[in-house]
Amino acid sequence: MENTGLPVQGQTSRQASERFEKPRNYGPLSQFNGHARITGPCGDTIEFWLKASEGRIAGIGFTTDGCGPSRAAGSMATELAMGKPLTEAAQIEQADILTALGGLPEESQHCALLASNTLKATITDFGRKDR
Numbered sequence: 001m002e003n004t005g006l007p008v009q010g011q012t013s014r015q016a017s018e019r020f021e022k023p024r025n026y027g028p029l030s031q032f033n034g035h036a037r038i039t040g041p042c043g044d045t046i047e048f049w050l051k052a053s054e055g056r057i058a059g060i061g062f063t064t065d066g067c068g069p070s071r072a073a074g075s076m077a078t079e080l081a082m083g084k085p086l087t088e089a090a091q092i093e094q095a096d097i098l099t100a101l102g103g104l105p106e107e108s109q110h111c112a113l114l115a116s117n118t119l120k121a122t123i124t125d126f127g128r129k130d131r
């Protein structure tokens with residue numbers, strides 16, 4: 001059967017499986033002005049660092065000790081956020097990450113929620129600091 005890239009039950013999209021293996025923007029930033037770490041109900045932790053400049057995300061990185069889908073979701077969250085105004089990046093939701101990944105299996109969709117929540121918390125952390 002031809003692979004259309006669309007999510008099919010029991011299958012993982014090409015976009016997602018590529019990022020299971022090779023997540024983009026993986027690793028902490030040495031210079032950052034926003035940071036957050038959240039452990040989800042599954043017990044896995046995602047951590048984000050961002051460098052914002054003139055209201056935009058100029059650099060972003062993440063790590064996770066979790067599953068393949070958490071690597072894919074964290075990666076896609078950073079890819080969607082990079083270069084965006086902070087106000088826009090703060091609106092990236094679980095559904096946006098899932099759509100960009102071409103879906104995730106139902107049992108892994110919460111991994112995208114953990115990624116979007118951690119991204120939002122990182123942007124909030126930036127806003128909390130006196131700069």
Ligand code: FES
Pocket residue numbers: 040042043044066067069070108110111114
């Ligand atoms: S199962 Fe915990 S983040 Fe995926």
